[in-house]
Amino acid sequence: MKWRKNDMEQYVEAKEYIDTVIIPLIPFQMAKDQELSKDSFQNEALALFLTEMEKELSGRLLLTPNYHYIKASDLELEKDRLNLWVANVQEQPFKHIFFITFDSQWKKVEKDLAGTLIWLPGFPTSDLISKEVQQMVRGQVSEISELIRSYW
Structure with missing residues (x-):
């Protein structure tokens, strides 16, 4: 389930079955021109990853x-x-409660977080529609889904 009206109405009706929440951690910066493209690409890649993750774990997961x-x-x-x-x-x-990010800096404070951090290595900056990236996303979704299921 995603943070949208219809999904939240369903959540209220079935909350006893939805026991897992994912909070995406997204860095933002405008100061370094050379990083703008990479940062925005990772934002798009994480959105794609989380959409697939939400489909994979539908019925047990809320994406904030x-x-x-x-x-x-x-x-x-x-x-x-x-x-x-x-x-x-x-x-x-x-x-x-899981946090998902491409930003490895969160590993420094991981032990102090009130949830489980999942750090994903970044995708090579390329086209999100390419078959290689789609396969990489599917592979990571499968692996992270298994990890989350191990907590259930």
Whole structure:
């Protein structure tokens, strides 16, 4: 389920079956021109990945809105802010909370997060429609889905 009206109406009706939430962690920056293309590509790639993930785990998973943060910000502050998100999410009966990101910097504060961090290695910057990228996405979705199922 995604963060949209129809899905949220279904969630309210079936919340006892939906025990897992994924919070996408998306860096944002406009300061470095040379990184704009890479950063925006990773945002698109993560959106594609999460769409496939939501299909794969449909019926057990809620995908929250993206958590955006300034790439150069203090990760300790972001960790605290993110944990506030989790506290709010835990107002619902979720048993499993996962964060998904391409940003390896989150590994530095992973132990202090109120959930499980899944770091994905970035895709090579190319066309998201290419068969190679589509196969890579499907492969990662399969592997991460198995990882999440192991928590159930």
